[in-house]
Amino acid sequence: MAPGESQSIESATATIRPDNKTRRYDRQLRLWAATGQAALESCRILALSASATSTSILKNLVLPGIGHFTILDPTVTSGADAGNNFFLDGPNSIGKLRASEAVPLLCELNDGVEGRADTRSVQEVLEQDPSFFLSFTVIIAHNLASPVLNKLSALLWSNESAPALIVVRSSGFLSEFFIQFHEHDIIESHSESAPSLRIDSPFQSLLDDALAVDLANMDITDHGHVPFVLILVRAMHDWKKEHGGNPPKTYEEKQDFKDTLGLMKRKPDEENFDEALAQAYRAWTPTAVPSDLIKLFAALPDPLSSSAPPFSHLLLALKKFTEQHDGHLPVAGKVPDMKADTKQYVALQRLYRAQAAADAVAYRALLDPAACVPDDVVDLFLKNAHAVRRLQGAQWGTLDRDPTKLAESLDMFPKETATHLALAALAAWQTMHPQPPEPGVNEVRPSAEELSGLAARLLPADVELPEKEAGDAIGEIARAPSADLPNVAAFLGGLVAQEAIKMITKQYVPVNGYCVADLVETWTSTLAP
Amino acid sequence: MATIDTYADSGHVSVSDWDHRYYHVDQVLDRPGPRTDPDFIPGDAVKSFLRDQCKILVIGAGGLGCEILADLALSGFKDIHVIDMDTIDISNLNRQFLFRPKDVGKPKATVAAEYITRRVPGVTVTPFYGKIQDKDDDFYMQFNLVICGLDSVEARRWMNATLVNLVDPERPESLKPLIDGGTEGFKGQARVILPTITSCYECSLDMLNKQTAFPICTIANTPRLPEHCIEWASVLEWPRVHGDKKMDTDDPDHISWLYEVALKRAKEFSIEGVTWSLTQGVVKNIIPAIASTNAIIAASCCNEAFKIATSSAAYLNNYFMLIGTEGVYSYTFEHERRPNCPVCGGESVDIQVPKDWSVERLIEMLVEKQDIQIKKPSLSTPTTNIYFQAPPQLEEATRPNLERLVSDLVPEGGEVTVTATTLPFSLSLRITYV
Ligand SMILES: [Zn+2]
Numbered sequence: 013m014a015p016g017e018s019q020s021i022e023s024a025t026a027t028i029r030p031d032n033k034t035r036r037y038d039r040q041l042r043l044w045a046a047t048g049q050a051a052l053e054s055c056r057i058l059a060l061s062a063s064a065t066s067t068s069i070l071k072n073l074v075l076p077g078i079g080h081f082t083i084l085d086p087t088v089t090s091g092a093d094a095g096n097n098f099f100l101d102g103p104n105s106i107g108k109l110r111a112s113e114a115v116p117l118l119c120e121l122n123d124g125v126e127g128r129a130d131t132r133s134v135q136e137v138l139e140q141d142p143s144f145f146l147s148f149t150v151i152i153a154h155n156l157a158s159p160v161l162n163k164l165s166a167l168l169w170s171n172e173s174a175p176a177l178i179v180v181r182s183s184g185f186l187s188e189f190f191i192q193f194h195e196h197d198i199i200e201s202h203s204e205s206a207p208s209l210r211i212d213s214p215f216q217s218l219l220d221d222a223l224a225v226d227l228a229n230m231d232i233t234d235h236g237h238v239p240f241v242l243i244l245v246r247a248m249h250d251w252k253k254e255h256g257g258n259p260p261k262t263y264e265e266k267q268d269f270k271d272t273l274g275l276m277k278r279k280p281d282e283e284n285f286d287e288a289l290a291q292a293y294r295a296w297t298p299t300a301v302p303s304d305l306i307k308l309f310a311a312l313p314d315p316l317s318s319s320a321p322p323f324s325h326l327l328l329a330l331k332k333f334t335e336q337h338d339g340h341l342p343v344a345g346k347v348p349d350m351k352a353d354t355k356q357y358v359a360l361q362r363l364y365r366a367q368a369a370a371d372a373v374a375y376r377a378l379l380d381p382a383a384c385v386p387d388d389v390v391d392l393f394l395k396n397a398h399a400v401r402r403l404q405g406a407q408w409g410t411l412d413r414d415p416t417k418l419a420e421s422l423d424m425f426p427k428e429t430a431t432h433l434a435l436a437a438l439a440a441w442q443t444m445h446p447q448p449p450e451p452g453v454n455e456v457r458p459s460a461e462e463l464s465g466l467a468a469r470l471l472p473a474d475v476e477l478p479e480k481e482a483g484d485a486i487g488e489i490a491r492a493p494s495a496d497l498p499n500v501a502a503f504l505g506g507l508v509a510q511e512a513i514k515m516i517t518k519q520y521v522p523v524n525g526y527c528v529a530d531l532v533e534t535w536t537s538t539l540a541p
Numbered sequence: 542m543a544t545i546d547t548y549a550d551s552g553h554v555s556v557s558d559w560d561h562r563y564y565h566v567d568q569v570l571d572r573p574g575p576r577t578d579p580d581f582i583p584g585d586a587v588k589s590f591l592r593d594q595c596k597i598l599v600i601g602a603g604g605l606g607c608e609i610l611a612d613l614a615l616s617g618f619k620d621i622h623v624i625d626m627d628t629i630d631i632s633n634l635n636r637q638f639l640f641r642p643k644d645v646g647k648p649k650a651t652v653a654a655e656y657i658t659r660r661v662p663g664v665t666v667t668p669f670y671g672k673i674q675d676k677d678d679d680f681y682m683q684f685n686l687v688i689c690g691l692d693s694v695e696a697r698r699w700m701n702a703t704l705v706n707l708v709d710p711e712r713p714e715s716l717k718p719l720i721d722g723g724t725e726g727f728k729g730q731a732r733v734i735l736p737t738i739t740s741c742y743e744c745s746l747d748m749l750n751k752q753t754a755f756p757i758c759t760i761a762n763t764p765r766l767p768e769h770c771i772e773w774a775s776v777l778e779w780p781r782v783h784g785d786k787k788m789d790t791d792d793p794d795h796i797s798w799l800y801e802v803a804l805k806r807a808k809e810f811s812i813e814g815v816t817w818s819l820t821q822g823v824v825k826n827i828i829p830a831i832a833s834t835n836a837i838i839a840a841s842c843c844n845e846a847f848k849i850a851t852s853s854a855a856y857l858n859n860y861f862m863l864i865g866t867e868g869v870y871s872y873t874f875e876h877e878r879r880p881n882c883p884v885c886g887g888e889s890v891d892i893q894v895p896k897d898w899s900v901e902r903l904i905e906m907l908v909e910k911q912d913i914q915i916k917k918p919s920l921s922t923p924t925t926n927i928y929f930q931a932p933p934q935l936e937e938a939t940r941p942n943l944e945r946l947v948s949d950l951v952p953e954g955g956e957v958t959v960t961a962t963t964l965p966f967s968l969s970l971r972i973t974y975v
Contacts, residue, residue, distance in 0.1 A: 039831065040829065043726055043831065072832040096615055120641070201867075498843075499616060500840070513831075520727065521868055524868070534841060
């Protein structure tokens with residue numbers, strides 16, 4: 013299909029008044045558009061408990077309209093559950109199966125979402141039906157016992173196409189979560205950085221247009237509406253002619269360049285020239301391939317097999333394009349708003365679009381046809397080429413198996429790492445002291461000393477826990493080890509759902525590492541994976 | 542074993558707490574943590590204050606408000622009041638989780654209050670369907686804490702100023718901590734304001750994102766963006782064609798009209814990108830909103846309310862900012878008071894005014910300046926009424942002054958008092974001429 017055709021369909025549908033579904037989702041469609049919404053609607057989420065934290069996460073996924081969720085939980089609702097979970101029916105739910113009680117109350121939030129309660133245990137499914145897990149998009153594990161969690165994490169890690177696993181731990185005011193994935197590719201990162209306008213190294217038609225503007229003789233009103241891009245390209249061209257082909261380098265030269273811009277004004281209130289002055293640095297700052305992209309290019313396997321992910325093929329073609337085009341990315345074709353009249357602005361827009369179309373043709377010729385990347389994906393990639401991302405993930409628990417890395421992290425981020433260690437120590441303690449079935453009855457709590465001992469075991473023998481930071485975190489956990497506080501659950505409910513949405517829509521950039529949160533002091537921080 | 546605690550609530554509902562109801566929350570109320578204030582006394586007294594005595598007010602029953610009400614109820618607050626002047630719209634349902642399609646058109650405060658009261662036994666949520674300005678000081682004085690979950694800057698400024706004005710140094714209970722939350726897309730912030738003690742909402746006005754305003758000459762003569770065409774349709778064409786008939790941005794027929802007109806203009810100027818959704822977004826000034834960001838910010842607000850009410854942990858000092866577009870980035874810091882804050886500072890604001898400025902030009906500056914932003918200001922000196930926006934007779938009488946020079950009306954170093962009907966405070970400017 014020709015690009016023109018898809019455009020006309022797009023503008024045709026845009027004229028229709030929104031239906032009820034579009035109206036319902038209007039405020040989120042403005043963030044992730046119809047493509048993101050479609051991804052959400054076809055995803056399947058598995059939560060491995062109906063704890064307050066788990067149902068809070070699910071709530072924030074059901075509301076924006078995921079396709080399906082299953083809660084896997086064999087537990088019977090206790091009085092404690094009924095007290096801190098909004099998606100249980102208070103005392104009426106006590107004694108009934110927690111998953112079966114929570115599912116209808118969650119489904120009530122959005123009748124476009126399908127929910128299922130599965131009352132088997134994770135252990136049981138791991139042993140008897142492990143392929144069950146592979147039918148989901150994202151799996152969420154809140155406070156899952158370490159032995160089962162490790163088994164599940166290993167199962168999912170062994171298969172590159174297995175769902176992402178979000179491990180969530182919380183205890184009292186402290187919490188963390190981690191997303192296990194192999195690789196995560198993002199075309200629409202929604203980066204705040206804009207693609208280069210190539211003012212420093214204009215493509216031919218841009219240079220031609222800039223030189224064709226007769227600044228000295230043109231009508232005075234038009235003069236005040238020449239886009240700053242053309243002013244800068246023109247001024248830099250003239251500057252280079254007089255300076256042996258070089259742009260201004262020293263501070264003084266840059267000031268001189270700015271002075272020439274000021275002298276080009278014919279009236280003191282020409283705002284387009286003020287814009288040119290404010291943006292002058294773009295004329296001497298060389299357009300370069302962003303460093304993130306250079307790293308991605310270097311990491312590409314060479315040669316690339318046809319069966320490699322489409323994103324790898326798109327990157328490889330981009331790499332070849334930059335090699336053939338003096339280190340320039342394809343022109344994105346988007347022009348920001350600037351002081352100009354309609355005619356000159358629209359002409360500039362057309363200029364950039366024409367170049368983008370020409371670059372797209374050159375780019376497509378470099379793309380392996382055997383990779384069969386759909387046209388609309390290529391278009392989207394070219395629009396976002398300057399900010400595409402590929403995250404390299406890690407398996408859950410990798411950090412905890414690397415004492416040296418933990419010690420380094422502790423040195424650089426003492427309170428964040430101490431919080432992570434305290435939560436890991438609690439998980440280790442719980443493995444040794446399985447919790448009683450009924451919360452609050454015959455309960456044993458870990459002492460701060462026990463937890464410190466377990467945390468220290470993860471570190472090299474010669475590294476000590478920092479007294480203040482570790483004391484603060486471990487003391488807080490010893491105070492309320494099994495507390496799933498409503499506000500902490502709601503906080504994690506928002507954070508984890510948001511990251512799940514980023515993983516599912518492949519838009520925006522998800523956390524890569526351990527996102528640690530301390531709601532005593534109200535901070536969050538992310539430790540490398 | 543835990544005891545069953547039966548009590549009468551407001552004399553008409555009787556409910557029982559069940560065994561282990563507060564198993565989770567009680568873990569942080571039965572013991573202090575390493576960072577807990579040594580004055581914290583764990584146990585029954587603090588639980589009884591939270592559950593039987595503390596009275597909390599929630600402003601807004603929308604995106605943040607729904608979340609706040611649920612979080613407070615589960616945390617153990619049992620006497621909750623909520624104010625909201627809005628009714629439920631279908632576009633609220635993607636995040637305001639206490640509302641269902643059948644509730645569209647009903648008042649948010651009432652529906653939210655009924656839902657929470659039904660779902661969380663023993664909690665009473667008292668709704669008020671109306672404006673915060675309808676309530677007087679006595680009303681606000683009855684609460685221990687106030688949480689604001691609003692999207693309107695004006696309403697927050699009013700609430701903030703009202704709580705600052707309420708403080709009577711002789712009566713410590715007149716100081717009502719204000720917890721304020723706000724979100725926009727993946728971004729948000731939560732803050733704790735102790736009126737007259739910490740930085741207030743007005744102190745941080747300059748942190749707000751500046752709204753993009755399109756110059757009228759661009760809209761009229763040199764449109765470049767689809768937004769310019771939409772503004773042309775709504776600002777210039779609507780009044781020209783429809784005269785006095787008011788534009789209703791909630792009426793899809795009106796949006797359709799604007800869309801058609803904007804689209805025609807865009808075609809004329811070869812501008813692409815006018816859509817129905819963009820038209821609606823521009824004229825309603827729609828801010829993207831999602832459940833997850835609201836959940837995060839509401840939870841941090843309620844967590845602070847819980848910590849303040851129980852002293853079980855130190856509360857936020859005083860600003861938590863979250864950006865969720867790239868990973869989870871947050872920043873916790875102390876926002877400083879502004880000595881010349883018109884609400885909590887008391888000092889007058891020094892401003893420099895060019896000698897040739899008219900009163901009208903000064904007013905324009907007051908509307909635009911980031912740390913002032915007073916829409917429709919009225920100006921006076923101790924001896925002269927410079928310009929008053931209302932009542933009509935006074936407006937008419939002072940209108941000629943708009944064209945006069947400020948320097949003819951105010952001496953060097955003189956003070957000008959600025960007021961606005963929407964704000965319960967006045968700003969005092971000290972003028973120097975340049
Ligand atoms: Zn202030």
